[in-house]
Each structure stands twice: as structure tokens, then as C-alpha cells.
Amino acid sequence: MSSEQVVQTPRRRRNAAETRQLLLHVARIRFIRDGYAATTVRDIADDAGVNVALINRYFTSKEGLFEACLGMAASDINRNVDNITLDQITARMANKIATGTDEGRLQDSLMMLLRTSGEERVNVMRREILHAVSEKLAAAAGRPADEETLLRAQIVLATAIGITLLRTSLRLAPIAAADELDLVGPLTDVVNALLPH
Amino acid sequence: MSSEQVVQTPRRRRNAAETRQLLLHVARIRFIRDGYAATTVRDIADDAGVNVALINRYFTSKEGLFEACLGMAASDINRNVDNITLDQITARMANKIATGTDEGRLQDSLMMLLRTSGEERVNVMRREILHAVSEKLAAAAGRPADEETLLRAQIVLATAIGITLLRTSLRLAPIAAADELDLVGPLTDVVNALLPH
DNA sequence: CACACATGTAAATGTTTGTTTACTTAGTCG
DNA sequence: CGACTAAGTAAACAAACATTTACATGTGTG
Numbered sequence: 001m002s003s004e005q006v007v008q009t010p011r012r013r014r015n016a017a018e019t020r021q022l023l024l025h026v027a028r029i030r031f032i033r034d035g036y037a038a039t040t041v042r043d044i045a046d047d048a049g050v051n052v053a054l055i056n057r058y059f060t061s062k063e064g065l066f067e068a069c070l071g072m073a074a075s076d077i078n079r080n081v082d083n084i085t086l087d088q089i090t091a092r093m094a095n096k097i098a099t100g101t102d103e104g105r106l107q108d109s110l111m112m113l114l115r116t117s118g119e120e121r122v123n124v125m126r127r128e129i130l131h132a133v134s135e136k137l138a139a140a141a142g143r144p145a146d147e148e149t150l151l152r153a154q155i156v157l158a159t160a161i162g163i164t165l166l167r168t169s170l171r172l173a174p175i176a177a178a179d180e181l182d183l184v185g186p187l188t189d190v191v192n193a194l195l196p197h
Numbered sequence: 198m199s200s201e202q203v204v205q206t207p208r209r210r211r212n213a214a215e216t217r218q219l220l221l222h223v224a225r226i227r228f229i230r231d232g233y234a235a236t237t238v239r240d241i242a243d244d245a246g247v248n249v250a251l252i253n254r255y256f257t258s259k260e261g262l263f264e265a266c267l268g269m270a271a272s273d274i275n276r277n278v279d280n281i282t283l284d285q286i287t288a289r290m291a292n293k294i295a296t297g298t299d300e301g302r303l304q305d306s307l308m309m310l311l312r313t314s315g316e317e318r319v320n321v322m323r324r325e326i327l328h329a330v331s332e333k334l335a336a337a338a339g340r341p342a343d344e345e346t347l348l349r350a351q352i353v354l355a356t357a358i359g360i361t362l363l364r365t366s367l368r369l370a371p372i373a374a375a376d377e378l379d380l381v382g383p384l385t386d387v388v389n390a391l392l393p394h
Numbered sequence: 395c396a397c398a399c400a401t402g403t404a405a406a407t408g409t410t411t412g413t414t415t416a417c418t419t420a421g422t423c424g
Numbered sequence: 425c426g427a428c429t430a431a432g433t434a435a436a437c438a439a440a441c442a443t444t445t446a447c448a449t450g451t452g453t454g
Contacts, residue, residue, distance in 0.1 A: 013401095013450070013451090014400080014401050014402070014449090014450055014451070015401085016400075016401065019401080019402085034315070035232060035234060035235075036235070037231075037232060037234035037235035038232075038233070038234035038315060040440080040441070040442085041441085041442060041443085042440090042441085042442090050402075050403090051402060051403050051404080052403095052442085052443085053402080053403070053404090053443080053444080053445090054401085054402070054403090055442090055443095056442080056443060056444080057401085057402090061442080061443080062442065062443090114362065114366075118231065118235060123367075126367060127367060127368065127369055127370075130363070130367060130369050131369060131370070134369070147371050150371055151371055151372055151375055151379060151383065152383050154363060154369065154371075154372040155356065155359075155360060155372070155383050155384075155387065157359070157363070158356055158358075158359030158360040158362070158363050158372070159352065159355060159356045159359055159387075160359070161355075161359040161362060161363070162352075162354070162355030162356055162357070162358040162359030162360075162362070163352060163355040163359075165311065165355070165358060165359070165362075166327070166351060166354070166355050166358070169311075170320075170323060170324060170327060171324065172324055172327050172328060172331070172351065173324075173328070174344050174347055174348055174351070175348055175351040175352070175355070178348055182348060186348065186349050186352050186391060187352075189390040189391060190352065190356075190387055190390055190391060192390065193386040193387055193389065193390035194383060194386060194387060210420070210421090210431095211419090211420055211421070211430080211431050211432070212431085213430075213431065216431080216432085237410080237411070237412085238411085238412060238413085239410090239411085239412090247432075247433090248432060248433050248434080249412085249413085249433095250413080250414080250415090250432080250433070250434090251431085251432070251433090252412090252413095253412080253413060253414080254431085254432090258412080258413080259412065259413090
């Protein structure tokens with residue numbers, strides 16, 4: 001507290017935590033866009049502007065970095081479906097699918113969940129995350145959490161994933177260009193049809 | 198009885214067309230399951246039990262083999278949505294998603310469409326195929342092919358893709374274990390909600 | 395200030411990759 | 425039969441890969 005510090009990104013030239021976060025950030029983008037196998041550690045290091053060896057220093061391996069990115073996606077998704085109500089599902093889906101607020105975009109986290117490194121541990125993680133999400137969607141329906149309700153909740157989830165995929169990865173027109181207003185109508189129809197009050 | 202009968206593979210010892218088809222078959226499985234980058238040409242050659250060089254002989258390159266697989270998927274999908282009627286969509290979706298008749302499984306062709314080699318030409322192909330499919334679904338709705346109808350048809354397509362993804366790639370319970378009968382109800386609700394008569 | 399350690403880098407490691415080359419073998423036909 | 429060609433193989437190729445090693449340097453602390 002003796003000397004004044006810049007509060008926002010003091011841009012210290014050497015900062016482990018900051019570099020770690022930077023690697024996470026750029027790796028996430030690559031993994032989402034290109035997948036695990038098609039992304040090289042040199043791609044990531046170059047994007048971050050740091051040396052390749054730092055990936056192994058901070059994340060042990062490429063695989064470790066990938067799992068860290070998956071963890072980020074998991075918390076992001078959980079934050080968005082936690083304590084959600086049935087009425088909020090449609091609006092939040094349309095909003096989060098359509099609008100990207102730069103950081104922590106829910107659609108990106110959904111796409112991250114579709115990526116795999118091939119490691120079975122990663123596949124188990126992905127299944128657990130998605131299962132938790134579908135249970136929360138089923139709970140929002142306010143009905144007994146039987147298999148039928150869970151199945152219908154997972155079809156809602158499948159729709160969200162499918163739309164996000166057609167939009168971000170395939171860029172299929174016209175759904176890729178649809179905005180929040182265009183989506184909220186059809187999505188309301190789907191959710192009401194699958195999880196009626 | 199010392200007569201040994203090797204009825205197993207009546208495959209002629211040397212047959213270019215047959216070997217080409219075999220490579221296509223095993224490559225398709227690998228590309229769908231592991232993706233383009235994670236699949237090596239040696240994996241494919243070993244699965245087929247032939248030499249690696251034959252891939253380049255028959256398909257010019259790994260990329261060429263991938264595009265051939267994509268072409269297979271395209272015809273398979275087109276065959277299944279051609280001249281489809283609104284009433285058939287739900288039944289066919291439930292049937293094709295749930296039951297796998299070994300060869301030419303529509304769900305596998307859908308998953309193939311989600312794979313990319315990174316080549317832009319491939320991405321253009323994928324977009325064209327999916328756009329044709331959504332136009333045929335919109336036509337089945339029997340309504341003027343306006344943007345709104347096309348958008349809703351693409352959401353139907355997105356649902357099919359999402360369900361297939363959760364089932365085959367992620368193996369998420371319980372949707373992964375749902376049979377035709379379990380799916381036809383919810384799917385009817387979705388299609389009726391999106392493309393009403 | 396000077397030392398020590400955390401932070402970062404350059405270069406080399408041994409595999410694995412897709413592709414090409416040179417060669418062998420099976421099938422066909424005069 | 426005997427050779428000619430199509431079909432298939434083994435080995436070699438350079439490039440790209442993830443990871444490790446040895447070294448350099450910035451930064452906080454005594």
C-alpha cells in the first residue's frame with residue numbers, strides 16, 4: 001500500500017496467473033472452433049504470444065489444458081441453468097443463443113461440451129455436466145422427475161445444442177442470422193410442447 | 198472330417214472396386230466416431246487390412262477420402278428427405294434416429310455432416326447439403342417457403358441433430374437408451390409445434 | 395544493491411503424421 | 425506357357441507434433 005497500483009490490468013510483464021488465464025482464454029477459442037486434435041499447442045502459444053513450454057508448465061499437458069477449458073464451460077453452463085424456472089427457459093435460450101456478450105458466452109460453452117480429446121475421463125465429465133443440466137431443466141418443469149420428463153428435458157437441451165451448432169459451427173442461413181426476436185417464438189412453441197405447464 | 202471351410206470372406210483376393218468400397222466403409226466409421234484430425238490414415242488402412250498407400254491411390258489424399266465419405270452421407274440424407282410429407286417427418290425421425298439397420302444409418306450420415314476437415318470447400322458442401330434438407334422439410338409443411346417457415350424447419354433439423362448427438366456421440370442417459378416408441382411422442386409434439394398443419 | 399527464485403525462452407527430443415517411391419505379386423489373355 | 429498389367433506392399437521421406445531440457449531474465453525481498 002505504499003505505492004499506487006493500477007487496478008485494471010497493471011500489465012506487469014511477468015505474471016503467472018495472468019499468463020495462465022490468457023492461455024485458457026485463447027485455448028478455449030481454438031478448441032471450440034477447431035476441436036482438440038486439430039488444435040496444436042503452438043497455435044495456442046502463438047495466439048497468447050508466449051512460449052510453447054508454458055502450456056506444459058501451467059497445465060502439465062495439452063490434455064490438461066483441454067480439461068481446464070472443459071471445467072470453465074461446466075461452471076459457465078451451471079451458472080446459467082441453476083434455479084431456472086420454466087418460464088425463464090425460453091427467454092434465456094433465445095437470449096443466450098442469439099446474443100453474444102463477448103466473454104462467457106453460453107453458446108461457446110455449449111460447443112465446448114461437444115469437443116472431446118478422446119480420453120474416456122473427458123467423456124465421463126461431459127456426460128455428467130449434461131446430465132446435471134437436463135435434471136435442472138426437468139426440475140424447472142416442476143413435475144416428478146420421472147424418466148419421461150427427463151427425456152423431454154433432454155430433447156429441449158438437444159434443440160438448444162442443435163441450433164447453436166447450426167448457427168456457430170455450420171453458419172447455416174437463415175438460422176445463423178436469426179436474432180433474439182426471431183427465435184423466441186419458435187422456441188416458446190418447442191418448450192411449451194415438450195414441457196407443458 | 199479334416200475339411201476346413203473358410204466360408205468367412207468370399208472376398209476375391211484382388212479387386213480394386215471392392216477395396217475402394219471397403220476403405221470408404223471403414224473410413225466413414227472412423228471419421229464419424231473420432232473426427233477428421235484424430236483419425237490417421239494408418240488407422241483406416243489397418244481397419245481395412247490393406248496398405249496405407251492405397252488410400253492415396255484410390256482417393257488421392259486423406260482429404261479426398263473424407264470428401265468421398267461426405268458425398269456418401271449427402272446421398273443417404275437426400276434419399277431420406279426426398280418427397281417427404283409433413284405426416285411422415287415425425288415417424289421417420291423417430292424410426293431413423295432410434296433404429297440402426299447396420300448399413301446406411303441415417304443417424305450416422307447426420308453425424309458425418311457435423312465433421313469437417315477444415316477445408317473451406319468441405320464447409321461449403323456441408324452448408325449446401327443441410328440447406329437442401331431444410332428446404333425439403335419446409336416444403337413438406339406445404340406453406341409458402343418464406344424465411345419464417347425455413348427457420349422453423351431448421352429448428353426441426355436442429356432437434357434431430359441434437360438428439361442424435363446426445364445419443365450416439367455423448368451417450369447421455371436416458372435419451373441414449375430411448376427406443377422408437379419413447380421418441381415418437383415428444384417428437385410429434387415438437388414437429389406439430391414448429392410446423393402446424 | 396545483490397541475491398534467489400519465479401517466469402519466460404530457445405533448442406533439441408523422439409514420435410507420429412501424410413505422402414511418395416520402388417518393388418512384388420496376382421490375374422488375364424494372346 | 426509367358427509376359428503384360430493392374431493391385432497391393434514395404435520402406436523411406438520430410439514435415440509436424442507434444443514434450444523436455446538447459447538456459448536466460450525480470451522482479452520482489454533481505
